[in-house]
Amino acid sequence: MKDNFIAKRLKAFKYAGRGAWMLLKNEASIQVQAAIAVLMIVAGFxxxxxxxxWALQFFAIGLVMAVEGANTAIEEIANFIHPDHHPKIGYIKDVAAGAVFFAAVIAIVIGCIIYIPYFN
Incomplete structure (x- = not known):
């Protein structure tokens, strides 16, 4: 019997959860981002x-974590395809890291907009 729509969605959710857990367990960059997210949530309370x-803060946290995860996936694919140093692979990895930089800068700006008024 073929899986129905809901069963397929549940499987997809399971795989996504496993991927999120793998990121948190194995990737230092995601661990740092998660620690910062916890600090920001505590600050929010x-x-x-x-x-x-809260909505803006969670958007910023989600954006950074999602882009960081995509960056990790891109780096893993690039390393799998071409394990040795190659200028094009280096470019691809730098562009992916640049996307994380943009997301992090936006998160910092959002954090400043939210929290600086509380210190004045």
Missing amino acids: YFDITTTQ
Whole structure:
């Protein structure tokens, strides 16, 4: 019997959860991002930020974690395809890391917009 739509979605969710766990367990960059996310969540409770600020903060956390995960996947694929140093592979990896940089800068800006007023 073929899997139905819901069963397929549940399997996909299971695989995604496993991938998230693998990232958190094995990748230092994701571990650092997760630790920062926990600190920001604690700060949100401490400063009693608004619902809109919570939404922006979780958007920023999700954006950075998602792009960091995609960057890790791109690096793994690049290393698998061409384990030795190659200028094109280096370019691909640098561009993927640049995407993480953009996401991190946006997260920092969002964090500053949320938290700087609490220190004035």
